[in-house]
Amino acid sequence: MRILLVEDDPLIGDAIRVRLTRAGITVDWLEDGASLDGIAELAGFDLMILDLGLPDRDGFEILRERRADWSGTPILILSARYELDSRVRGLDLGADDYLVKPFEMEELLARCRALARRRGNSLSGVRQYRDLRIDPASLMVWRGGESVALTPKVFALLLRFVENQGRVLTRNALEEHLYGWNGEAESNTLEVFVSQIRRKLGADLIQTIRGVGYMLPRE
Secondary structure, three states: OEEEEEOOOHHHHHHHHHHHHHOOOEEEEEOOOHHHHHOOOOOOOOEEEEEOEOOOOEHHHHHHHHOOOOOOOOEEEEEOOOOHHHHHHHHHOOOOEEEEOOOOHHHHHHHHHHHHHHHOOOOOOOEEEOOEEEEOOOOEEEEOOEEEOOOHHHHHHHHHHHHOOOOOEEHHHHHHHHHOOOOOOOOOHHHHHHHHHHHHHOOOOOEEEOOOEEEOOOO
């Protein structure tokens, strides 16, 4: 799962990034509203977390201007504005959820999972593929009933393939999903991750499409 976080408080933003990353989620973090102007749509993201009290723009203004362009992507508001009027206004302007600061990280993560379930994406519950059971909430994988240990990044890669069965995924798209805009990976990192999936879960699981990328055959 990949999330766009818009939060100006460095302590809150870093804490969210660290906790969600530990849960296997890729987080791209913006610290002001102006940086959103370069993003035409949220198609590459599974969820947006938006702070209302940004230094340069009001979050309500962002919701009003952009909701139509981002109609398919859930938006979760974070705000210190606890008044009923603010909560109602945010939801009426198109937010899918509203969480008041201060908040517990585990509640934020649970709300992310709930929004993912509505959309039917990567945190939405246990997945089944052939003899594999994949649980995004616990980052656990079972093959034929036996648990298989994967690192968070390898797990995220496997989940991306399962969610896109039958589609060829390019190297650039996979690396951006795993590391976001600013993440840097070694030149052979993706190949190493694919090799680990094949070694632990089946040599024929992931197909290499030469010159393009990789594909998980549709079940």
